[in-house]
Amino acid sequence: xxxxxxxxxxxxxxxxxxxxxxxxxxxxxxxxxxxxxxxxxxxxxxxxxxxxxxxxxxxxxxxxxxxxxxxxxxxxxxxxxxxxxxxxxxxxxxxxxxxxxxxxxxxxxxxxxxxxxxxxxxxxxxxxxxxxxxxxxxxxxxxxxxxxxxxxxxxxxxxxxxxxxxxxxxxxxxxxxxxxxxxxxxxxxxxxxxxxxxxxxxxxxxxxxxxxxxxxxxxxxxxxxxxx
Numbered sequence: 001x002x003x004x005x006x007x008x009x010x011x012x013x014x015x016x017x018x019x020x021x022x023x024x025x026x027x028x029x030x031x032x033x034x035x036x037x038x039x040x041x042x043x044x045x046x047x048x049x050x051x052x053x054x055x056x057x058x059x060x061x062x063x064x065x066x067x068x069x070x071x072x073x074x075x076x077x078x079x080x081x082x083x084x085x086x087x088x089x090x091x092x093x094x095x096x097x098x099x100x101x102x103x104x105x106x107x108x109x110x111x112x113x114x115x116x117x118x119x120x121x122x123x124x125x126x127x128x129x130x131x132x133x134x135x136x137x138x139x140x141x142x143x144x145x146x147x148x149x150x151x152x153x154x155x156x157x158x159x160x161x162x163x164x165x166x167x168x169x170x171x172x173x174x175x176x177x178x179x180x181x182x183x184x185x186x187x188x189x190x191x192x193x194x195x196x197x198x199x200x201x202x203x204x205x206x207x208x209x210x211x212x213x214x215x216x217x218x219x220x221x222x223x224x225x226x227x228x
Contacts, residue, residue, distance in 0.1 A: 001155045002157075003048070003112070005030070006036035008031055008055060017029055019109070032054045032056040033055070035056070037062050045073070048073060049108075052077055052078075052081055063077070064094075074116060075094065077090040078101065081100075116156055152204050152205060154204065158197065158201045161181065161197065165178075165225035169226070202214075
């Protein structure tokens with residue numbers, strides 16, 4: 001999952017970036033609201049952590065602008081403004097959560113996972129609470145898969161890729177189909193983006209990523225999940 005962190009305090013920004021990178025998230029950072037809005041439009045993150053009191057453009061304005069075009073992307077406000085009215089304004093603008101400074105990194109991580117699961121639950125179709133994928137059981141709402149007693153953590157995009165391959169099992173799934181399923185908009189990411197995600201996904205779920213059995217490459221076309 002790609003997270004945009006908009007925060008003008010360098011120490012907080014670097015601390016969040018370092019801590020969330022360890023969780024496997026891809027991070028985009030912005031030092032003010034104007035840059036945050038530009039990076040949102042250019043890089044299409046999946047999740048936004050937004051400070052309120054930033055130069056150039058405050059977090060309220062950034063949130064308001066994003067919500068004009070996107071009702072679904074999760075947004076967490078992070079702010080030293082901790083009056084009740086501040087929280088009310090933030091939530092009424094469309095934020096999914098509001099965290100006051102100072103905060104604990106464990107709390108941030110937990111809230112990101114909770115909100116991501118809830119948003120995924122609202123957009124996940126067809127697969128109920130879980131579905132089989134080879135020797136795995138995939139749990140979309142939990143952002144994970146299991147192999148026996150082993151739990152494998154997955155990102156939102158990886159879940160979407162697996163859902164698409166499962167839906168069209170035993171068929172060739174083109175790159176465009178996977179882009180649409182995992183990114184969900186008309187913007188086509190860099191051509192290597194999908195390959196990088198598949199490579200990372202194979203390292204997580206395949207017993208031997210160099211000899212993948214779950215996600216097969218169909219050269220020149222895309223990928224296939226062959227269900228026995």
